[in-house]
Amino acid sequence: MGDKKEVVKKVKALVKDYFDSYEDDDKDIKVPLMSRLYNEEEVAEVVDTLLTPERLTINASGDLKIEAFENLWADLIGTRHGVMTNSGSSANLVAFHILSNPTIKNRLKPGDEVIVPALNWITSVTPLYALGLKPVFIDVGKDFCLDVSQLKKALSSKTRAIMAVHLLGFPIDMDNLMNFAKENNLFVVEDACEAHGAEWNGKKVGSYGDLGTFSFYLSHHISTIEGGMVMTNNDEYGDLARIIRSQGIMRNVKNQEYKNKIQNKYPQIDSRFLYANTGFNFRPNEMEGAIGVVQFRRFKNYLQKRIDLANYYLKEFISFSDFIEPPLIRKNTQCAWFGYPIMVKNNSPFTAKSLINFLESNNIETRPIMSGDFTQHPVNDIFDHRIIGDLKTTKNINSNGFFIGIHAGITNEQREYVVSKFEEFLLQFKK
Numbered sequence: 001m002g003d004k005k006e007v008v009k010k011v012k013a014l015v016k017d018y019f020d021s022y023e024d025d026d027k028d029i030k031v032p033l034m035s036r037l038y039n040e041e042e043v044a045e046v047v048d049t050l051l052t053p054e055r056l057t058i059n060a061s062g063d064l065k066i067e068a069f070e071n072l073w074a075d076l077i078g079t080r081h082g083v084m085t086n087s088g089s090s091a092n093l094v095a096f097h098i099l100s101n102p103t104i105k106n107r108l109k110p111g112d113e114v115i116v117p118a119l120n121w122i123t124s125v126t127p128l129y130a131l132g133l134k135p136v137f138i139d140v141g142k143d144f145c146l147d148v149s150q151l152k153k154a155l156s157s158k159t160r161a162i163m164a165v166h167l168l169g170f171p172i173d174m175d176n177l178m179n180f181a182k183e184n185n186l187f188v189v190e191d192a193c194e195a196h197g198a199e200w201n202g203k204k205v206g207s208y209g210d211l212g213t214f215s216f217y218l219s220h221h222i223s224t225i226e227g228g229m230v231m232t233n234n235d236e237y238g239d240l241a242r243i244i245r246s247q248g249i250m251r252n253v254k255n256q257e258y259k260n261k262i263q264n265k266y267p268q269i270d271s272r273f274l275y276a277n278t279g280f281n282f283r284p285n286e287m288e289g290a291i292g293v294v295q296f297r298r299f300k301n302y303l304q305k306r307i308d309l310a311n312y313y314l315k316e317f318i319s320f321s322d323f324i325e326p327p328l329i330r331k332n333t334q335c336a337w338f339g340y341p342i343m344v345k346n347n348s349p350f351t352a353k354s355l356i357n358f359l360e361s362n363n364i365e366t367r368p369i370m371s372g373d374f375t376q377h378p379v380n381d382i383f384d385h386r387i388i389g390d391l392k393t394t395k396n397i398n399s400n401g402f403f404i405g406i407h408a409g410i411t412n413e414q415r416e417y418v419v420s421k422f423e424e425f426l427l428q429f430k431k
């Protein structure tokens with residue numbers, strides 16, 4: 001029988017050599033939207049997990065790395081529960097299944113309205129469509145996030161919840177949003193999938209609402225390759241998340257009293273396969289949990305690198321402010337900088353498209369600001385929704401905005417290259 005530790009050690013050393021000696025044959029500078037932010041430590045953890053076949057999924061017993069990661073992340077965000085899923089999209093779907101579940105008080109029902117920003121990510125909205133809820137799209141502010149001052153205009157007798165998307169890592173004004181929700185008896189789900197570590201007024205986003213969600217997809221602040229998490233301070237919602245994520249079974253439920261009560265009521269059914277509620281298979285696997293634990297150790301450093309890079313661009317881009325609008329950063333906030341947004345001013349002598357083409361031709365990767373104006377996407381021709389007002393800022397961002405990469409993999413050489421290419425492009429328009 002081989003020695004597991006020895007195998008893992010050897011693999012780790014080999015992979016380290018591989019990564020250390022890896023060289024891109026193409027010597028041109030490239031500035032990608034994301035890059036590899038894991039090394040031999042994550043690979044070693046995955047190998048260690050695969051060499052432990054009795055502990056590969058959330059269904060196994062013993063000390064699960066998935067649970068270790070859930071606890072670390074929940075402690076950081078400041079919630080009682082973190083329930084890992086296989087993606088951020090699944091986390092959003094679980095969140096709205098919880099709020100629509102017949103077991104909860106005052107639950108959401110088909111036809112109820114949920115206020116959501118028109119600038120979003122599609123899976124902030126699709127859970128609503130899936131459950132027969134009606135999105136009510138409102139405009140965003142210059143910080144790319146739902147404009148809290150628009151909430152009142154969206155309110156109707158059917159309004160039951162707000163889907164607060166902290167887009168690009170910018171934190172929404174959660175004090176005013178939560179006050180509004182309280183006054184109007186609305187549920188709040190925070191989609192913090194792009195906002196790892198973002199803070200409003202000293203408190204982390206994802207911890208304000210009834211539920212919060214995160215994504216750990218490759219391009220995010222830390223990544224488990226694919227992965228997500230549902231956050232909540234509500235014990236009942238936490239256990240419902242565990243049940244819904246795992247096909248309706250009760251295996252991972254924390255409330256032992258509740259578990260016993262149901263199991264005792266149905267002694268004729270094998271408790272391992274006792275279906276307590278609705279469910280899906282949104283389970284993460286242990287390899288993702290193991291990667292999460294290693295990535296967690298890097299989180300503070302990775303976030304700080306994004307913040308430092310943003311500060312560098314904010315400073316350097318001041319000289320471009322005739323043409324490019326600096327991002328709006330509100331007082332008492334910490335932005336988590338999912339990307340660095342570029343907004344070409346309306347009166348500029350060039351279009352955003354021409355700048356994008358120039359950057360792309362110089363190997364600086366760009367992308368639209370998430371969905372752009374989501375109301376324009378064909379999916380909305382199929383499902384019922386409402387739109388509030390003219391969505392002026394969303395439309396402006398859709399036409400004139402894009403973002404460039406801002407992650408821990410970007411070097412000083414790359415960031416200087418980015419600034420030099422902006423200078424080169426903009427110089428032709430300087431009077």
Ligand SMILES: Cc1ncc(COP(=O)(O)O)c(C=O)c1O
Pocket residue numbers: 087088089090092120121123124165167191192193194215216217227228
């Ligand atoms: C705001 C937002 N919500 C939800 C998601 C979905 O996350 P995932 O890609 O892990 O499904 C994303 C993905 O990037 C996102 O940006």
